[in-house]
Every structure is written in C-alpha cells, then in structure tokens.
Amino acid sequence: MILKMRRIYFYCFTLASMLHFLSVFSQSTTSETIVSLSGKEIAVDTMEQFITAQMHGLKVPGMSFALINDGLVTFHKVYGYADNENVKPVTKSTIFEGASLSKPLFAYFLMMYVEEGLLDLDEPLYRYLPYEDIAYDERYKQITARMVLSHTTGFPNWRTDYEDKKLFIQFEPGTAFHYSGEGYQYLAKVLMHLLQTDNAGLEIKFQEKVARPLGLEYTKYIQDNYTISHKALGYKDSMPVQQNNDHKFGAAYSVHSEAGDFAKWVIALLERKGLSQSSFDELFKTQVTLPEEHPQREAGVTSWTLGFAKAEFPFGNALGHGGNNYGYTSLFAIVPEKKWGCVIFTNANQSPFPLLLLQYLMY
Numbered sequence: 001m002i003l004k005m006r007r008i009y010f011y012c013f014t015l016a017s018m019l020h021f022l023s024v025f026s027q028s029t030t031s032e033t034i035v036s037l038s039g040k041e042i043a044v045d046t047m048e049q050f051i052t053a054q055m056h057g058l059k060v061p062g063m064s065f066a067l068i069n070d071g072l073v074t075f076h077k078v079y080g081y082a083d084n085e086n087v088k089p090v091t092k093s094t095i096f097e098g099a100s101l102s103k104p105l106f107a108y109f110l111m112m113y114v115e116e117g118l119l120d121l122d123e124p125l126y127r128y129l130p131y132e133d134i135a136y137d138e139r140y141k142q143i144t145a146r147m148v149l150s151h152t153t154g155f156p157n158w159r160t161d162y163e164d165k166k167l168f169i170q171f172e173p174g175t176a177f178h179y180s181g182e183g184y185q186y187l188a189k190v191l192m193h194l195l196q197t198d199n200a201g202l203e204i205k206f207q208e209k210v211a212r213p214l215g216l217e218y219t220k221y222i223q224d225n226y227t228i229s230h231k232a233l234g235y236k237d238s239m240p241v242q243q244n245n246d247h248k249f250g251a252a253y254s255v256h257s258e259a260g261d262f263a264k265w266v267i268a269l270l271e272r273k274g275l276s277q278s279s280f281d282e283l284f285k286t287q288v289t290l291p292e293e294h295p296q297r298e299a300g301v302t303s304w305t306l307g308f309a310k311a312e313f314p315f316g317n318a319l320g321h322g323g324n325n326y327g328y329t330s331l332f333a334i335v336p337e338k339k340w341g342c343v344i345f346t347n348a349n350q351s352p353f354p355l356l357l358l359q360y361l362m363y
Contacts, residue, residue, distance in 0.1 A: 099323030107307025181252035234327015
C-alpha cells in the first residue's frame, strides 16, 4: 500500500542495462508519445529508458503497465520476466497478485448491494452478522460498512502482526483512521451471510455483477487453474518467494489480474459505469482527512474515501490505491476530472517502483 513507499530515490544507469531490458519488451504501442497528467508530452523512448533504469536498479523482475488518456487505454505494455530462473518473459496473459487493490474493487462491488438495499452503509454490521472474534469488546457494535471502507473501525491491519494473534480495537470506532484489512474481511463475511453463500459463491457473484459486464477476463479474487498456471513468480531481493494459491475470497488482499484487464474497471470508474451517479458520489466523497503528521502524507495522500486514497493536486484530485503482497507490488491511480489513469503490476516485494513511475507520469 502507498503508506509503505515513504522514501523515494532516483538512480542513474548505463545504456547497456537499459538495452538488456528493452530486449524483452512486448512492442504494442502505436504512439511515439504519451501525455503526462500535467499535459506534457513524453517521448515513449524516454519513458522506457526511465522504466528500464528503475526496474534494473530496483531489481524489479517484471511489470504489466497500462496508461489511460481521455478514458481510453492508450498504452499497454509488459516488461521483464515472470520467472527469472527459467528466463520466462512477462506477457499480456501473465497474472500478478493485486494485493490491496482488492479493497477499492470490493468497495465498488459492495455498492451494488447498497443500491439494491441489501445492506446500509451506516447500519452496524453486527445487526447483520455478529462477529465472535471481537464480541468481547462492545465497541465493535458501532462498526458500520462505511467505517470499514474508510478504515475507521479501530481494527489493526492484521491481528497476525501481533504476538497473541487476537483481534482488538484500538480506538472508538469512527473517530480516527487506521488502515485495516481485518475490517474488509469482516465486511466480506457479512456480505456472504446476506447472500447466503460462501467464498466460492461470492466469487461467482463478483464475476456476474462486475467482471463479466465490464469484460474483465483475468480479474479474480479466487484463483483458478488459469491464474495459477499463468501467474508471475513473486520476488524479494531477487529471490523467488513461496506462492500463495489458497482459494479464499480476500476482499482485502486476494485479487489477481494484469494491467490491461484491470484497466477496464479503472475506465468504468472514470466513465462512472456500473453504479448510479449518487453511488459514485458516495464512493468518491472524502470520509476521513489524515492528520498532518500521518506517514501517508509523505506519499501525497491527504484523505480517504470509501475504499480509495485521495491526493490533491493543482490539476485535480487523484484517487487510487497501492498493493503489497509478499513478492508483489501494485498501484493504480485516476484523476476523474481528466479521465486519466494508470495501472501498474509488478512481481517485486515492497518496491517503490510503481510510485516512482506514477510520479513520472504525473509531471
């Protein structure tokens, strides 16, 4: 996620390094220039020199990248390797772990059921489904879907980060911000309960309501044989990491995709498709403003909406999310006023590269 990308460094590299990576690119663009968010034209060759230098210096094995201008994908390209050891290049059918990109996508999915009246954003979740894991703390009965989506539940990110592995509440729900995957998992349990289904059934619902209508071919929360067999290996410090091939619907962490496919959903956000205009207004409205000293502000994030981090710029408000699973780092961002966006998937652990590329594309 964006908050872990706090310090950003730029490097200079040799032409030989750049040519090494250029040799494994998939050539797919029809334009010699791209347009940055600030309106500046950037030669594709110049951008690719930047990309290859950063990938090489930061030891990013592979990447899938899509750029959106005026609501259309104008550049979609893959770089590097899905498997370094076997010299297997990334292709446009290579799948990456999207990690926390799951969260805003789940928020969009959930809003469909809010529109249908299945649940209310401000109804305490325990009234739909009591949560035994936190029932010992009465404060949990205040937690709503709105609090979950805006990270104001008071839950930690993950209980497993703590010695006793017990879920707890850090502050009065709704009074402060603390990023939490635990909240999203509780909300997913509530949705499964209301739909009278399980993990697999929730994936089916996601495919029916989001993926198929938008033409998402590869984007899935629960992996299948295709995603597993086409998945890029994750890497940390140039070494492959153990793959996670579980079959849980991880609303907070488990989405798998590639940039061109995920960009179809990003374009739906820009075009406001799939939800009512009032739902989009609710989805993008600021819910909580971060204090000035919050570490996320180092990455430009000033506030959170329902599932999206928000950054304010002279050329418009950017919305997006970063993702970090073990061995993978991803990022997407949109500026609705400009109908501009980008999607970046990599198979590198906790890498600053996606944020570096985003900043390069903005200015």
